[in-house]
Amino acid sequence: MSFEWPWQYNFPPFFTLQPNVDTRQKQLAAWCSLVLSFCRQSKLFTLDVLEAQESAVFNNNRIHRKLSVEAIQVVFEELRKKGNLEWLDKNKSRCLIMWRRPEEWGKLIHQWVSKNGMVNLVFTLYELSNGDDTEKEEFHGLEDWMLLRSLQALQADGKAEIISMDDGKGVKFF
Amino acid sequence: QTALQSQLLKAKLDVGVVLLSTHRLLWRDQKNHECCICIHLSQIIFFEEQAAGIGKSAKIVIHLHPAPENKEPGPYQHSKYSFIKLSFKEHGQIEFYRRLTEEMTQKHWENTPVSQPIPTGIGPKAGRTRAVGIVGIERKLEKKRKETDKNISEAFEDLSKLMEKAKEMVEVSKSIANKIKDKQGDITEDETIRFKSYLLSMGIANPVTRETHGSGTKYHIQLAKQLGDMLQAPLEERGGMMTLTEVYCLVNRARGMELLSPEDLVNACKLFESLKLPLRLRVFDSGVMVVQLQSHSEEEMIASALDNVSDKGSLTAEEFAKLLGLSVLLAKERLLLAEKMGHLCRDDSVEGLRFYPNLF
Numbered sequence: 230m231s232f233e234w235p236w237q238y239n240f241p242p243f244f245t246l247q248p249n250v251d252t253r254q255k256q257l258a259a260w261c262s263l264v265l266s267f268c269r270q271s272k273l274f275t276l277d278v279l280e281a282q283e284s285a286v287f288n289n290n291r292i293h294r295k296l297s298v299e300a301i302q303v304v305f306e307e308l309r310k311k312g313n314l315e316w317l318d319k320n321k322s323r324c325l326i327m328w329r330r331p332e333e334w335g336k337l338i339h340q341w342v343s344k345n346g347m348v349n350l351v352f353t354l355y356e357l358s359n360g361d362d363t364e365k366e367e368f369h370g371l372e373d374w375m376l377l378r379s380l381q382a383l384q385a386d387g388k389a390e391i392i393s394m395d396d397g398k399g400v401k402f403f
Numbered sequence: 404q405t406a407l408q409s410q411l412l413k414a415k416l417d418v419g420v421v422l423l424s425t426h427r428l429l430w431r432d433q434k435n436h437e438c439c440i441c442i443h444l445s446q447i448i449f450f451e452e453q454a455a456g457i458g459k460s461a462k463i464v465i466h467l468h469p470a471p472e473n474k475e476p477g478p479y480q481h482s483k484y485s486f487i488k489l490s491f492k493e494h495g496q497i498e499f500y501r502r503l504t505e506e507m508t509q510k511h512w513e514n515t516p517v518s519q520p521i522p523t524g525i526g527p528k529a530g531r532t533r534a535v536g537i538v539g540i541e542r543k544l545e546k547k548r549k550e551t552d553k554n555i556s557e558a559f560e561d562l563s564k565l566m567e568k569a570k571e572m573v574e575v576s577k578s579i580a581n582k583i584k585d586k587q588g589d590i591t592e593d594e595t596i597r598f599k600s601y602l603l604s605m606g607i608a609n610p611v612t613r614e615t616h617g618s619g620t621k622y623h624i625q626l627a628k629q630l631g632d633m634l635q636a637p638l639e640e641r642g643g644m645m646t647l648t649e650v651y652c653l654v655n656r657a658r659g660m661e662l663l664s665p666e667d668l669v670n671a672c673k674l675f676e677s678l679k680l681p682l683r684l685r686v687f688d689s690g691v692m693v694v695q696l697q698s699h700s701e702e703e704m705i706a707s708a709l710d711n712v713s714d715k716g717s718l719t720a721e722e723f724a725k726l727l728g729l730s731v732l733l734a735k736e737r738l739l740l741a742e743k744m745g746h747l748c749r750d751d752s753v754e755g756l757r758f759y760p761n762l763f
Contacts, residue, residue, distance in 0.1 A: 241717075241750040242759050252748050255763040294752060 232270050244294035260304045265328040274372045276326050334379035342402045351401045425511035461496040463489045597661035626671040631680040643699035647692040687736050708737050709746045717759045
């Protein structure tokens with residue numbers, strides 16, 4: 230499925246950071262949702278800033294426009310404020326992209342578990358993210374760190390328990 | 404060569420330096436500084452010059468009293484002659500003669516030196532006072548003060564000349580202004596204003612203006628009214644707005660000789676509102692100053708700008724200016740204003756700055 234670009238993507242002013250405050254707010258909102266949906270589509274959980282700068286998200290070759298480095302940083306900062314982005318290093322060269330928040334993931338996983346009547350069973354993390362059973366699920370291929378956070382969220386909710394095992398972690402759902 | 408001279412030559416009193424003090428006449432051998440003879444000035448009865456001739460150098464002949472009993476030993480105990488001759492081989496004779504005359508007139512040796520530090524003030528030649536103590540210090544201070552005074556005067560010599568010239572200029576302008584004042588009936592007010600503005604632009608304050616028209620603001624009031632009339636037509640032609648520089652050029656071109664200074668133009672324009680003239684001076688955020696018709700409505704302008712841009716999809720300032728017949732500067736200001744109101748958004752790229760309708 231090819232990615233569907235929003236109308237703003239082909240609107241040249243989209244690639245210029247607007248000086249008018251109101252206009253800018255709307256512009257940034259559009260950018261955030263574009264980045265997130267792109268990452269969701271491509272199942273990207275981490276972003277390398279330098280790579281991102283070259284990617285199609287911030288470069289529209291058709292209209293010969295690209296978002297400046299400063300503006301990209303502004304977009305990332307906006308995402309961070311919203312809770313969708315986390316910097317992995319001080320230099321801000323790599324970041325975690327959470328186009329779905331941990332709580333939301335947790336909910337999805339729990340739904341699948343209950344639906345299939347697998348409550349009170351213990352799963353390894355690998356089973357959940359890479360097991361054959363979960364192939365059709367959205368959370369299939371979820372990166373470990375994200376999976377862990379999602380399960381932690383569930384745990385906090387009392388809906389799961391993380392267990393330490395010999396060769397890693399496991400989880401039991403309630 | 405006289406006998407004495409030959410005698411003196413024999414005595415090897417040939418080349419030397421003659422010294423004159425207030426009391427004595429001295430002669431010192433140039434080679435042998437130990438050899439020095441002197442004659443007290445009181446011994447001199449009379450002296451005269453002998454001009455130089457061919458082969459002869461200028462001379463001064465000094466006739467002397469007979470030697471007193473207690474005379475100190477000199478080169479000669481006796482001499483046939485009662486005079487000596489000073490031969491000035493290398494000039495100095497005129498000066499020496501003059502000085503000798505001075506000293507012989509003043510006869511300082513007849514004064515009794517006073518040893519007290521405070522002068523007693525006995526007659527004009529009461530005696531030489533010694534400059535010691537407080538008097539000396541006072542004298543020194545006085546001398547220094549005089550010197551400083553002199554220095555300052557010298558330093559300001561140039562300035563005083565300049566001030567004189569400036570005074571002359573002001574006088575000239577005053578006289579002209581007065582002539583105008585006298586002829587008030589013949590010259591129209593407009594011309595008077597023109598002349599005054601001419602003087603003002605030269606930088607010379609016109610006393611007539613100041614006297615008759617207050618602090619100069621009244622001049623600006625007049626000017627503002629004039630501008631009000633003058634600018635109506637051009638403003639309408641240009642869509643109701645002109646930058647101040649455009650106004651300046653237009654006005655001064657029309658005036659020809661009696662040009663306005665930028666300062667006066669601005670000050671006059673500032674008075675538009677208070678004088679209830681149908682013009683306004685307006686300053687944009689960027690600092691650009693314009694004169695616009697009061698009837699000019701900003702909202703209308705912006706709405707029409709938005710229409711123009713939407714029509715063409717997008718516009719640069721240059722394209723917009725061309726479309727409306729405005730100057731590029733004004734066109735840009737209008738577009739920026741529309742952006743500020745949120746009607747337009749910008750596209751800034753290597754291709755330039757374009758404005759689009761705000762679809763966000």
